[in-house]
Amino acid sequence: MAFAPGLLAGRRVLVTGGGTGLGRSMGRRFLALGASLAICGRRGDVLDEAAASFRAEFPDRPVTTHVCDIRDAAAVEAMLDAIWRDAPADVLVNNAAANFLAQTHRLSPRAVDAVLGTTLHGAAYCTIGCGRRWIEAGRPGVVLSILTLSALQGGAFTVPSAMAKAGLLAMTQSLAVEWGPHGIRLVAIAPGTFPTESAVARLRPGGTDAEGVPLGRNGRHEELADLAAFLVSDHAGYITGECVVADGGRRFLGGARAGAQAMLRWSDEEWAAQRARTPAR
Numbered sequence: 001m002a003f004a005p006g007l008l009a010g011r012r013v014l015v016t017g018g019g020t021g022l023g024r025s026m027g028r029r030f031l032a033l034g035a036s037l038a039i040c041g042r043r044g045d046v047l048d049e050a051a052a053s054f055r056a057e058f059p060d061r062p063v064t065t066h067v068c069d070i071r072d073a074a075a076v077e078a079m080l081d082a083i084w085r086d087a088p089a090d091v092l093v094n095n096a097a098a099n100f101l102a103q104t105h106r107l108s109p110r111a112v113d114a115v116l117g118t119t120l121h122g123a124a125y126c127t128i129g130c131g132r133r134w135i136e137a138g139r140p141g142v143v144l145s146i147l148t149l150s151a152l153q154g155g156a157f158t159v160p161s162a163m164a165k166a167g168l169l170a171m172t173q174s175l176a177v178e179w180g181p182h183g184i185r186l187v188a189i190a191p192g193t194f195p196t197e198s199a200v201a202r203l204r205p206g207g208t209d210a211e212g213v214p215l216g217r218n219g220r221h222e223e224l225a226d227l228a229a230f231l232v233s234d235h236a237g238y239i240t241g242e243c244v245v246a247d248g249g250r251r252f253l254g255g256a257r258a259g260a261q262a263m264l265r266w267s268d269e270e271w272a273a274q275r276a277r278t279p280a281r
């Protein structure tokens with residue numbers, strides 16, 4: 001571990017989508033650094049399994065689970081009320097997101113809403129709900145949003161996701177100003193490829209080789225977790241409104257997202273096959 005073990009001692013962190021993938025890896029690192037953790041998602045069994053694994057590894061660290069569809073603003077408020085009843089959260093990590101590969105001209109309104117509803121609206125509800133509580137109580141706070149490279153450079157075939165993540169970047173920059181006087185920091189990470197079961201199935205039909213990555217490999221979960229821990233800690237106390245890219249240099253090799261060049265030539269059959277192998281959730 002790269003940091004002093006007590007780096008996040010006494011901090012209460014809420015990670016949306018913290019039962020799987022990168023959210024789970026970040027949550028684990030926050031616990032290891034002394035934080036207590038709340039995780040949310042739509043599937044209670046997934047959250048319970050993650051919490052059991054956390055408790056087995058960190059028996060003295062509090063972990064709570066919250067079944068919550070963040071697309072539902074009232075459900076987000078109810079979750080935040082439940083968390084605050086124990087004690088106020090200090091850190092929010094906007095990690096939950098929805099995404100799939102699709103040709104944009106074929107997206108239905110419901111498909112657009114499915115992505116924007118979670119990735120943009122859900123993160124906005126969580127951020128505003130935490131910010132309002134912090135400001136009313138005169139408490140500081142930190143919001144870390146997990147973006148993607150497409151927030152910075154567009155993302156063909158994942159257009160609603162790119163739109164949503166770009167919106168979160170605008171939120172980060174805007175609220176850094178508006179909420180700065182209240183001692184609230186907003187920071188973001190734009191990860192390159194950090195393989196997770198869900199993202200591989202949805203977004204990398206051809207596998208996860210590191211083509212187009214100057215450093216020659218994909219990201220490791222512990223590298224993202226280290227960066228997240230630093231950014232939410234007091235060591236990053238003068239950083240706000242900033243987005244840190246962790247992509248092994250991929251952004252500088254060319255514009256198109258890895259894989260998009262081949263997708264430009266996919267047939268209708270190949271798109272149908274990709275749709276068929278994309279898990280519903």
Ligand SMILES: CCCCCCCCC/C=C/C(=O)SCCNC(=O)CCNC(=O)[C@H](O)C(C)(C)COP(=O)(O)OP(=O)(O)OC[C@H]1O[C@@H](n2cnc3c(N)ncnc32)[C@H](O)[C@@H]1OP(=O)(O)O
Pocket residue numbers: 097098099100101102107108109110111112114115147148161192193194195196198199200202203204208274275278279280281
């Ligand atoms: C390592 C890797 C590096 C990857 C490197 C690149 C990284 C990119 C950065 C982003 C990464 C991520 O976000 S990774 C995170 C990915 N994780 C997730 O997506 C988890 C959550 N996702 C989900 O729950 C589902 O996939 C999702 C469809 C979004 C929502 O599920 P719901 O049950 O709410 O919705 P559904 O009822 O199934 O579908 C709603 C509508 O969307 C349509 N729809 C559903 N799937 C569709 C599809 N594939 N193509 C077109 N349209 C689709 C349906 O037909 C519906 O429209 P109608 O037919 O009109 O009714």
Ligand SMILES: NC(=O)C1=CN([C@@H]2O[C@H](COP(=O)(O)OP(=O)(O)OC[C@H]3O[C@@H](n4cnc5c(N)ncnc54)[C@H](OP(=O)(O)O)[C@@H]3O)[C@@H](O)[C@H]2O)C=CC1
Pocket residue numbers: 016017018019020021022023040041042043046068069070071094095096097098099118122146147148149190191192193194195196198199281
């Ligand atoms: N993996 C990668 O290479 C990259 C990932 N990212 C970003 O990292 C983050 C995590 O991605 P990753 O770990 O790969 O993917 P996952 O699919 O594993 O993570 C998404 C999590 O969000 C939860 N979630 C989805 N929709 C909702 C909702 N409506 N309400 C509440 N929770 C929801 C899911 O749980 P449930 O389904 O139970 O609700 C799941 O736990 C995302 O923001 C993604 O955009 C960015 C760039 C690259």
